[in-house]
Amino acid sequence: MTGAPTRVFIARLAGIAVFDPAGDQVGRVRDIVVALRLGPRPPRVLGLVVEVVRRRPVFLPITRVTVIEADAIIFDGRLNMRRFEQRASETLVIAEMLDRTVRLRESGERVMVVDVAMEPTRTRDWLLSKVAVRRTGGRGRGLRRRGESLVVDWDAVQGFSAVEHGQGAAGLIAAFERMKPADLANIVHELPEKRRTEVAMALDDERLADVLEELPEDDQIEILGKLEADRAADVLEAMGPDDAADLLGELPTEQRERLLTLMEPREAAPVRRLLTYPDYSAGGLMTTDPVIVPPDATVAEALAQIRNPDLNPALAAQVYVCRPPTATPTGHYLGTVHFQRLLREPPPTLVSGIVDTELEPLRPTMSLESVAMFLATYNLVAGAVVDDNGHLLGSVTIDDVLDHLLPADWRETVMDAGAEAGGGAGTDPEEEALRGIEGTS
Template identity: 60%
Template sequence: MSTPTRIYIARLAGVAVFDPNGDQVGRVRDAVARLRATGRPPEVVGLVAEMPMRRRIFLSINRITSIDADAVVLGSGTLNLRRFEKRLNELLVLQELLDRRVQLEPGGQPGTVVDVAMECARGGEWSLTRVAVREQTGRITRRGHLHQVEWDRVRGLSGIADNRGTANLLAVLEDMRPADLANALQDLPDTRRNEVAAALNDERLADVLSELPEHDQVEILAALDRERAADVLEEMDPDDAADLLNELPPPEQDVLLDLMEPDEADPVRQLLNYTPGTAGSVMTSEPVILPPDATVAEALARIREPQLSPAVAAQVFVTRAPQNTPTGRYLGMVHFQALLRESPADLLGKVVVNDIDPLRPTTPLPEITRRMATYDLVAMPVIDRNNRLVGAVTVDDVLDHSLPRDWRDRGVLGAAGTTDAVLDGADG
């Protein structure tokens, strides 16, 4: 094991894990410590790493040849890819200790855990030895002093934590992609998950909710007051908001829709009216739409907007006014690759194509899948009987609704992880 011999674990969160050949195999998400009945500090037995497909596995501390705040390197041998499950006498350091209310000895000064250090003894055993605790001052405008003290000088590190904050755990999670943060939330106990979710800002929470299984979405939304829940729904894409509201009883749907701003609620109401399993029920009602007299330069500027998903930004739909769905007459679409090949001053009406029949709101999902695969499309327009564009079905919409309903559930993903992989000097 390489130096340093003392590492603060919050600094490891998100650090890349590499095999002996230098290929990245995952990222650190937590450390696992084994509680000891002798009063000695807990022994660190390994790390939890997140692998592709959101699978979290256990990395034995004995398998790690190098560990620091920049990288974790594994030695050769067999890597167990079974989904990590915490044992009864184990502790997940970041999940269970960050933001915990404790008392410093002597004197019982109250404080909050902001980090925990693990340290390697001469025999190679790693233990939790020091705790970074910030004093509670009782004054909003002043932060308390930060103390780094020995493990045995802190009371309240074991047992059930009451009245925990979220600031330090959020600091560890803040750089995660929404899908990874959603995955991390599924590892938390329900109460803690709801606390952390509620502490996210509306836009961040909306993004994370879209990546969670339906039952978790409903439970988190139910834990919010209704005004906050409506604010979060406003930040979601209309199709994602409609999917979530579909999981609620109709009376609760109506209450939340009434609390939303009318211009945000209207497209969601329209999507709720479509039959499940049809283009209308899975489409987004906010694709990129421009008039035929817009220029190629204007179209390229629109699809560069950072809030657009890659599938939505892959093409521009061209219609007569108005450009909000339902639009004026649908004229066709232009793929972004075609935009790159044209002069920036050219008008979209000159380059638009309409050689593929649009979908109807009633088109069933299997037919949508077949047609998108046939023409190698990432999105297709949906028009009504009056030839007005009402939305677009993107490939991610199709995937979301083609996979089993519980595909986002961690338990389902983990069930597949029952094989081992070999990390050796030849194959990595």
């Protein structure tokens, strides 16, 4: 392997780009596959799990990797597009080894794994050679400081083959810290239930809320059910009101009411309102947190609101002008100002002077099909929902319309389906030989 370093710490590979010989990026590293072996013998690295098109993981044999650098991996161009399926004899380093509690053989001291290093051998194999650990203060002989980190040889630790309950997930989360919520959700979806729960417990409320919004319904319900009730309520508060209402709507009545009661009243109120509307109506689809400004706001003030990086791009496409109060349900709805119009006007201009009053708003009772036709007719990505008394109730965005127009299991289908280009890929003899031989060792 040209350009191969003498030692690579695996957690640092998470998310780096994978390129073919022509320099085209084909995906990103998700994990490293190894085969544990009996006794202190270091595991052999079998290959990489690479996430390619449509967030689909495929297996790249380590024998096909030609260059490993700090910010890129290059392979020989041969890649079987068949979806990666982990075998019973295989272990994923990032998903399963990080955060494990193991013991130092010499002292018996309990330590936590924070990273694992691999090194090439003279025969061009790659083996796990080093383990970076952090002392936890467990029993052991000799002087030690809780929290101290050290790097030891692979054969200096034991316990990787044991099933651990209550394994942390800080290392795994750190490895994928910069991932978008949808990409992290894909990884969480494919973890074993035990590991999925551990990751959910370790994520902070905001990050977990973002991930939950991208997960299939079954995963959402499973994870929420594993959380303490108070924590579950906090996570629901961090979700968008429409997403929280969708999730709560799938729970038994008693559990739903308990969680709503534990939520802050001002956070629970819009969710309760959304739950009163049918699922496939404008009221059931809308979010109660669009961008709203009073008529005396300036263009500069409106633009400042839509610059919020946490704002859904579809919500940022429109600003709704309403008389106070500007929290939903608002005072009288005056109209919409489109993002492009804001960009064309001088910053001191009042929004009341550029509001679009000709666009009829949606009504909360309108059907999903009617909402979709409305957005398509006027080439919009969002639309205001206004009641019969002229109060703005919320906004329906195109992503929520598509979410309900697609089959109920579309998220899971995207996560589980293979890409059309490689869906018919057959058995790879080199891959089967590598993984088959290691599976028997």
